[in-house]
Amino acid sequence: MAASAGAQTIAFLGLGHMGAPMARNLVAAGHRVVGFDVVPAALDAAKALGIPTAADALEAVRGADVVLTMFPSGKHLLDAYCGAADDGLLAAAMPGTLFLDCSTINVEEARDAAERALAAGHRAVDAPVSGGVVGAEAGSLTFMVGASEDDFAAVEPLLAIMGRRSVHCGGNGAGQAAKICNNLILGISMIGVSEAFVLGEKLGLTHQALFDVASAASGQCWALTANCPVPGPVPASPANRDYRPGFAGALMAKDLNLAMNALTSHGVAARMGPLAAQIYDTFAAEGGAGRDFSGIITDIRDRSAAGTGPGDEAAPTDAANQRKDNA
Numbered sequence: 001m002a003a004s005a006g007a008q009t010i011a012f013l014g015l016g017h018m019g020a021p022m023a024r025n026l027v028a029a030g031h032r033v034v035g036f037d038v039v040p041a042a043l044d045a046a047k048a049l050g051i052p053t054a055a056d057a058l059e060a061v062r063g064a065d066v067v068l069t070m071f072p073s074g075k076h077l078l079d080a081y082c083g084a085a086d087d088g089l090l091a092a093a094m095p096g097t098l099f100l101d102c103s104t105i106n107v108e109e110a111r112d113a114a115e116r117a118l119a120a121g122h123r124a125v126d127a128p129v130s131g132g133v134v135g136a137e138a139g140s141l142t143f144m145v146g147a148s149e150d151d152f153a154a155v156e157p158l159l160a161i162m163g164r165r166s167v168h169c170g171g172n173g174a175g176q177a178a179k180i181c182n183n184l185i186l187g188i189s190m191i192g193v194s195e196a197f198v199l200g201e202k203l204g205l206t207h208q209a210l211f212d213v214a215s216a217a218s219g220q221c222w223a224l225t226a227n228c229p230v231p232g233p234v235p236a237s238p239a240n241r242d243y244r245p246g247f248a249g250a251l252m253a254k255d256l257n258l259a260m261n262a263l264t265s266h267g268v269a270a271r272m273g274p275l276a277a278q279i280y281d282t283f284a285a286e287g288g289a290g291r292d293f294s295g296i297i298t299d300i301r302d303r304s305a306a307g308t309g310p311g312d313e314a315a316p317t318d319a320a321n322q323r324k325d326n327a
């Protein structure tokens, strides 16, 4: 599509599973997108989707109104923003460029990145997403946004192309804060729902009977009614397709590690969160990384069959040990 009036020039960096379909939706809406990814295969795949690309990140950023990043981690983001010797994206962009980061990263890293962008004379927004690859392709993501009122108003029309809902959560970093708090609830509640189904199996309850009661009672939650960990009651849930994601175990483990960092640095006396983080670390390390996180129910069944009793600790993984060492 030709660029329309009101079209913006958007440097889109990080054309992976999420970034490529998000960039494609911006192209389809008539914006001038210049994409870049450090992995040549991702760049080629983006070109095949019709996304114009640049030879490097700095070329993409020069002349952009908006620099949108969709990276694996906060380290990737800060490295890219600052470069090896303050010769990164912040230095290359025109003054007043709007830096919009949609990656899921630590709250402190998001605040640091925003401060650096503002100090360099730019505008900064953190807007992590939920909705996964399916939502990125369909343009139905939810964005959790940390920004000033003005910067939120400036990015809202772009977010409306890539998503269905944007919630302004507060100032810089508030989007990341909302994302990890939500996923802390989600990770813990999926374990609770899964333990209840395994207990129900032992007690002779059918999956449908437990679902019919809990979904209409106080056990109701998204983990049960949308992403039910047993096949049958919710036909669209990943359990009906052998736990093909959905939301992969590796991403749940990542997000709970981000939540752990925040719980630790803010002195929250949490008990369920650290245990959930350890449980998903083990799940991801033992074959669940690419499976939907609701596949945790198979781990509970396996551990039950092996005679592991209630409250017996999962063997800490290297990642969990490392976290303990860092605490």
Ligand code: NAD
Pocket (backbone or CB within 6 Å): 013, 014, 015, 016, 017, 018, 019, 036, 037, 038, 039, 042, 057, 070, 071, 072, 073, 076, 080, 102, 103, 104, 105, 129, 130, 131, 132, 133, 246, 247, 248, 251, 254
């Ligand atoms: P991905 O690994 O598929 O894509 C990230 C891309 O960033 C990679 O292609 C990588 O090469 C590129 N990259 C890294 N550094 C770069 C740089 N300096 N310049 C240009 N490109 C660079 O990851 P993804 O699944 O697309 O996820 C992206 C982010 O979205 C992550 O933070 C993830 O936690 C979050 N997220 C993912 C999902 C999901 O379902 N995949 C859902 C919600 C949120």
